[in-house]
Amino acid sequence: MYNAHRGMVPAPSNRLTELLDQVRQEFENQQRNTSEYEQNMASQVQEMEVVRQKVYSLEQTQIAIKQRYEEDIARLRHELEARGGPPSHVGIGALPPHGGVSQPQPPAIGHGPSNLFGGIMANPPGQGGPGLVPPSQDQQQQQQQPQPQQGPPPHQMNASQALQQGGYGGYPPAHAVNGGFNPQPPQATASPGPGKSRVNRGPPGPTTPHQGPSNSYPDPRPSPHLGRPSSPPPQHQGHAVINNLADLEIDQLRPEQKREGTDWFAIFNPRVQRVLDVDLVHTLVHESVVCCVRFSHDGRYVATGCNRSAQIFEVASGAQVTKLQDESVDKEGDLYIRSVCFSPDGKYLATGAEDKQIRVWDIQSRTIRNTFSGHEQDIYSLDFARDGRHIASGSGDRSVRVWDIDSHREVLNLSIEDGVTTVAISPTGDYVSAGSLDKSVRVWDAQTGLLIERLDGIEGHKDSVYSVAFAPNGRSLVSGSLDKTIKMWDLGDTRGLRAVPEQRGVGKCVKTFEGHKDFVLSVALTPDGRWVLSGSKDRGVQFWDPRSGDTQLMLQGHKNSGKNLPTLLAIVLGHHSRNWVRC
Numbered sequence: 001m002y003n004a005h006r007g008m009v010p011a012p013s014n015r016l017t018e019l020l021d022q023v024r025q026e027f028e029n030q031q032r033n034t035s036e037y038e039q040n041m042a043s044q045v046q047e048m049e050v051v052r053q054k055v056y057s058l059e060q061t062q063i064a065i066k067q068r069y070e071e072d073i074a075r076l077r078h079e080l081e082a083r084g085g086p087p088s089h090v091g092i093g094a095l096p097p098h099g100g101v102s103q104p105q106p107p108a109i110g111h112g113p114s115n116l117f118g119g120i121m122a123n124p125p126g127q128g129g130p131g132l133v134p135p136s137q138d139q140q141q142q143q144q145q146p147q148p149q150q151g152p153p154p155h156q157m158n159a160s161q162a163l164q165q166g167g168y169g170g171y172p173p174a175h176a177v178n179g180g181f182n183p184q185p186p187q188a189t190a191s192p193g194p195g196k197s198r199v200n201r202g203p204p205g206p207t208t209p210h211q212g213p214s215n216s217y218p219d220p221r222p223s224p225h226l227g228r229p230s231s232p233p234p235q236h237q238g239h240a241v242i243n244n245l246a247d248l249e250i251d252q253l254r255p256e257q258k259r260e261g262t263d264w265f266a267i268f269n270p271r272v273q274r275v276l277d278v279d280l281v282h283t284l285v286h287e288s289v290v291c292c293v294r295f296s297h298d299g300r301y302v303a304t305g306c307n308r309s310a311q312i313f314e315v316a317s318g319a320q321v322t323k324l325q326d327e328s329v330d331k332e333g334d335l336y337i338r339s340v341c342f343s344p345d346g347k348y349l350a351t352g353a354e355d356k357q358i359r360v361w362d363i364q365s366r367t368i369r370n371t372f373s374g375h376e377q378d379i380y381s382l383d384f385a386r387d388g389r390h391i392a393s394g395s396g397d398r399s400v401r402v403w404d405i406d407s408h409r410e411v412l413n414l415s416i417e418d419g420v421t422t423v424a425i426s427p428t429g430d431y432v433s434a435g436s437l438d439k440s441v442r443v444w445d446a447q448t449g450l451l452i453e454r455l456d457g458i459e460g461h462k463d464s465v466y467s468v469a470f471a472p473n474g475r476s477l478v479s480g481s482l483d484k485t486i487k488m489w490d491l492g493d494t495r496g497l498r499a500v501p502e503q504r505g506v507g508k509c510v511k512t513f514e515g516h517k518d519f520v521l522s523v524a525l526t527p528d529g530r531w532v533l534s535g536s537k538d539r540g541v542q543f544w545d546p547r548s549g550d551t552q553l554m555l556q557g558h559k560n561s562g563k564n565l566p567t568l569l570a571i572v573l574g575h576h577s578r579n580w581v582r583c
Contacts, residue, residue, distance in 0.1 A: 198485035243515030284319035305337030352379030394420035435465030480520035
């Protein structure tokens with residue numbers, strides 16, 4: 001029975017064997033293909049490694065070539081200077097952050113690796129002192145002839161008020177201050193904070209505001225808040241030759257067309273009716289370079305910023321009232337005060353120094369009321385708001401900041417594309433304006449930080465802006481630039497700028513004042529708005545009629561430009577004085 005059942009089991013199938021053989025063969029084929037793929041990948045990896053090594057070798061070669069090129073440029077520049085050519089610091093005096101041609105440190109300034117650009121002014125032999133932010137690269141390309149070396153006017157100042165004239169319509173008074181600053185604190189800003197004074201760094205100079213890859217700024221990019229408005233071609237000002245009073249020979253002028261002192265003189269425009277007069281009342285002698293000058297709002301006092309100290313003088317007598325110096329600062333090295341500003345009531349003096357700190361002094365007690373830290377480079381400009389509570393500051397770190405002295409904190413932080421050289425707060429306290437190395441003048445809403453105006457473009461300045469000042473009416477703004485011109489801007493009805501965003505960007509240039517022979521470093525308006533004043537590297541201060549664009553007079557502090565004498569530093573005319581003070 002069992003044998004019968006076994007006989008019923010089918011014989012082994014050849015089909016199954018064939019299938020197994022096919023699977024085994026396919027597996028072996030795939031195994032061989034995988035081995036070939038691995039070999040190909042290994043070969044490609046080797047090829048990529050060879051390419052990487054070649055790229056690295058090319059990079060090293062390029063770096064070596066670039067280094068030799070920089071060394072050759074530095075050597076040629078030194079040879080050019082040794083042969084009497086233009087000094088290397090006439091143009092861009094240092095490296096932008098992305099690299100480029102390295103240049104030797106200019107003789108005018110220098111305090112270690114943080115000093116990235118040369119000074120506008122070349123220091124006379126034997127005189128050390130702070131220099132200024134240099135002209136931009138396109139200024140270097142446009143200016144073929146070498147600049148004459150003159151004494152070192154320190155960094156530009158926001159000029160204080162000037163002599164007051166009566167019997168003229170001028171500008172209507174601005175509306176009342178509304179304290180428009182935003183009470184909310186800004187975002188936290190990283191800052192290295194105060195540090196010790198720099199030691200053995202030579203004459204001080206401003207730290208370089210870092211510039212972007214394109215230094216020429218052929219088409220400044222528009223603000224993120226508003227587009228740059230299209231504007232008509234700039235108006236050509238008449239009487240350009242008449243405004244060049246520096247070209248006139250003082251010995252050939254009639255007595256009524258000039259006024260002379262022992263080492264100063266004034267030239268009155270022979271083609272314009274003379275309505276002003278000027279006289280020197282004091283020469284305030286200092287032991288160090290004077291970096292900045294500012295009058296109190298009532299015109300009774302004048303403050304100066306020097307090495308390690310700020311000094312206050314009485315205008316009537318010329319006597320020193322007080323000397324403000326922070327004794328807690330390291331005594332080694334220099335520490336120049338680059339900006340000063342009185343509070344409206346005259347009780348406080350704000351100072352900005354090379355240690356990147358703002359100090360607010362109680363003048364009567366000679367104590368520090370506030371110390372503000374946050375800027376990462378030198379502070380070039382300060383301005384008190386009319387409310388006496390807020391201070392605006394501008395720095396080479398590309399920022400404008402507003403500080404509250406009552407709450408002891410920063411309330412606004414405005415960043416731009418390039419270094420800030422000057423700041424101003426409108427008479428109402430509603431707006432903050434700044435000039436910068438990128439040729440632009442900006443105006444922000446002081447409460448929201450919104451950019452309301454960016455004044456540049458076809459009718460704007462052609463080089464860095466070094467000074468801005470609001471007119472008494474708060475609707476006009478004056479700016480001075482390294483392009484040797486002064487421009488007056490009409491902001492329109494500023495009261496509607498906040499409420500109607502479509503009205504933003506309507507500012508336009510209404511007047512261009514031409515006549516200076518060199519960089520314009522400071523501008524101001526008289527309290528009645530009748531006169532625009534400008535101070536220049538050409539050692540002259542000029543008084544301009546804002547209606548006609550004509551200059552009334554040119555004031556120079558020294559007759560002989562060949563003497564080793566200090567250059568006029570800034571416009572330092574007091575509110576109620578028709579005289580001038582020289583520092």
